[in-house]
Amino acid sequence: MTQFWKPGTAKPRLLDDEEGGVLFYSATPSSSHSYGYASLENQRQRLPVFKYRTSILYLVETHSTTVIVGETGSGKTTQIPQYLKEAGWADGGHIIACTQPRRLAVQSVAARVAEEMGVKLGEEVGYTIRFEDVTNSDLTKIKFLTDGVLLREMMDDPLLSKYSVIMVDEAHERSLSTDILLGLLKKIQRRRPELRLIIASATIEAKSMAAFFQIRKRRPRLEGEDSGLRTEPAVLSVEGRGYNVQIFYVEEPVSDYLRATVSTVLSIHDKEPMGDILVFLTGQDDIDTAVQLITEEAQNSGKSSLGLIVLPLYSGLTRADQDLVFSPSPRGKRKVVISTNIAETSLTLEGIVYVVDSGFSKQRFYNPITDIENLVVAPISKASARQRAGRAGRIRPGKCYRLYTEDYFVNEMSSHGIPEMQRSNLVSSVIQLKALGIDNILGFDWPASPSSESMVRALEVLYSLGVLDDDAKLTSPVGFQVAELPLDPMISKMIIASDQLGCSEEIITVSAVLSVQSIWISVKGQRELDEAKLRFAAAEGDHVTFLNVYKGFLQSNKSSKWCHKNFINYHAMKKVLEVREQLRRIAQRLGLDLKSCENDTQVLRKAVTAGFFANACRLEPYSHNGMYKTVRSSQEVYIHPSSVLFRVNPKWVIYNSLVSTDRQYMRNVISIEPSWLREAAPHFYQQQPMNANRH
DNA sequence: GAGCACTGC
Incomplete structure (x- = not known):
């Protein structure tokens, strides 16, 4: 559907209306004075010759949504925000927001734009990523941020009222948070017709993006009536600077x-x-x-x-x-x-x-x-x-x-x-939408709809955690508290439960460790790592072992040498500190008491049970190879050899996650008492035969 | 006695 042209090499082609208002522009280095022709929807006349800047501003002014397609080096990411700022879109206290799916990209793009504009990063041009806010609420006009941060901002400001223009970059990657963001932005636009969206995509996915943002008119427009703003998205294609x-x-x-x-x-x-x-x-x-x-x-x-x-x-x-x-x-x-x-x-x-x-x-x-x-x-x-x-x-x-x-x-x-949305567990996404007041999750307008099975499964999990009530609404306060924490809802639930059990200090540490990849260094000769692990190993399981590592790390004065000596990943531990600090802050804001249980590992394991009761497993009687079965669905599972409980095989365990290879392996395992399950989740276990005393 | 694509809040 899209073709590119270069001045002098080909004539610009005026597109048919059916092809849907595509405007071409070439940004190759040789084309310092490029021209393009436009054919905008339902307009038969040729539009004036545009330069890149002019065409962008024209489209943003006249269309509620502009889809821009361009390969690497087309300058769309760095130039468009500057054009918009020059044109006054950041006047009157408004901010131009530009999202990226990755932290590194946010930082480097923000730095480049600040440099091009000759301003200090963090003033007129700033950025926000998790753990790092380099903006100034009085000065910042152009703000770069990850799409996940923008989603979090919606929890306090559902209509994103600070922003006059929102540009979503790399939309073709179809990441989980990009797709949720696009769905929500489409909804916001109905309440805020003055909000302008720019959807930027590297590959030619303009047509489906434009179709998604096409707003169906409720009634045919009356003669002479003109809102002045076109609700059909415009599509602009920019040629990149990549070599052949x-x-x-x-x-x-x-x-x-x-x-x-x-x-x-x-x-x-x-x-x-x-x-x-x-x-x-x-x-x-x-x-x-x-x-x-x-x-x-x-x-x-x-x-x-x-x-x-x-x-x-x-x-x-x-x-x-x-x-x-x-x-x-x-x-x-x-x-x-x-x-x-x-x-x-x-x-x-x-x-x-x-x-x-x-x-x-x-x-x-x-x-x-x-x-x-x-x-x-x-x-x-x-x-x-x-x-x-x-x-x-x-x-x-x-x-x-x-x-x-x-x-x-x-x-x-x-x-x-296949978009990530259709390949993932949706518990976190569903709770996020619920927190934003989207009641009809099954009817949510996604750029790519997930299967109803995974949607229903997510709702079931949230219901069993006590996060959603019978009407599928967030419960108060637990549901709202769980939604506020930037964690898997099962981990968040564990934190909420630890408040009553008096072990929130420890559980927050465990939660922080569970949200980094691995705190251990992966080495070729695995034996040394195993020996190092033994120094911290706890009979109760991996969660308590993590606490021992954390304590040792603090006692060493957060030393990288100590980490190296003990086969612990120093960068991972620093991230644990950052996450822990963020969780502590949020927990306090939610009114949770931060208490330590000292060395009482029983309450600690009860807190884990409160979040992860659905992952309970029982060792098969007479099993010689450590076979467990999940209580929920009698699936055959084994303790992963990296766990401190490998070959220990307690009768009852709870796992944090499963990895499946030739077998299903439980990773991060803790031993529990079966009676805690019914205590923690009576609704979930009332039908399940426990037979705790059978062997 | 085994194995971890990649992000992100």
Whole structure:
């Protein structure tokens, strides 16, 4: 539907009305005086020649929603907020908000815009991310923030009345919070017709975005009646500055993409001019194997391969190891970075000229029937494939080698991935909407509707936690308290319960630890880590073990050396401190008493039970291999070998989460007494046969 | 005795 043109190379094409008001603009470096023609909906006349700035301002002025499509380097993220500010959209105490899905992007975009405008960051231009608010309520006119922060702001100001324009960037990524935000913004617009939305998207998803924001008229407009504002979204397409990337496909499907990766990398190194290579594989396992194979083969194949530096890249690496991939290649050497899709959107590597795309990534899928989230290797979408290829064209024309056939790309690959909304557990999203007063969750207008099964499951969980009442409304005060805490509702419920049990200090620490990836350093020789863990291990389980680590960390005066010595991730512990401080503040605001239970681990385990009673499991009688069954659905589960309770196998346990591989493993496990279950959740367990004394 | 794509509040 969209075509680009460059001045001098092609004539701008006036689109038919049916194609829906697409306005073209070219922002290539050569086109300092680009012109475009517009065809806006229901208007047959040609519009005046626009420059980028003029066209944006014109569209924002005349349309309630503008969808802007542009590839990397089109300047949409940094320039549009400045145009809007110049045009007076931040006058009268209003603020222009621009969201990004990631913290790092918020920080760097804000810094760039402040620099371009010659102002101090945190004054006229500021940003807000979790733990960091670099704005000034009197001065800030342009505010960058993560979409999650904007959602949180809605809890205090549901109509986002501070903002005159809201720009949602990277909307094509369809993250959970972006989709919720888009749904809510559409709703807000009905109450605030003066609010302007700009939806920015990298790939060509303009049509579905525009369709989503199309407001159906309740009645045909009367003759002569004119609100002056067009409710049909305008679409503007901007050409990016990326260099051309030549695409190569394999002729026959490959059976082993790891082997194919290795040979492709070696042949690029052999035949192509200098320039770094970026390889996309699925996970740590694949990547470590590929690094090893390429290194070995390069050594065997003689001196031509000596100039190869092979580096892995995934989020589990330590900071120092990740930093290696950012250092420029030494003269005469070629860097090969083997990465997960962390390099697709989260991190940008300079100097990449060649991309090797396996066509796969690990993706999360949620099964609402079993209530289990699975991580599986799955084919990527065309949108992802294009994004990966684009990574080769940042400094000069590049090449992308796809380890799948062109036929597969054209005919079988889906155009977009499944939105996160349709692959996730929705408990947190549902409670957030409830807190914003959206009563009819099943009828909520999502950009992509989740399945009714996962919606119903989420409502069930919230009901069982006592967060929703029989009318599916938030309970008071528990429901509202749980919604205020930026945590999984089961963890929030555990915190609320700890207030009455007198162990909130400890439970807040446990909650903070559970919200970081892992506090342990992952090392190759696992035995040392296990020995280190024994120093902190508690007979009650992992939660109490976390408390011991936290205490030790405080006693060491938060020392990084102490962490290193004990195989504890220092950066993770610093994040624990930050999260804990935020939770403590919110808990106090909610009127919770912060009390310590000293060493009474029984009340502590009761608090865990109050949040996680649904995850209770009983050891199978006569089980020799540590098989448990969940109380709720009699599913076969095992304690994960990383747990301190592995091989201890207490009769009754509660787990924090399940990971499924060949077996279902319980991670972060604590032992409980079965009688606590009915105490904590009588409504949930009244029908369940407990048989606590059977063995 | 086993394994963790990636964000975010």
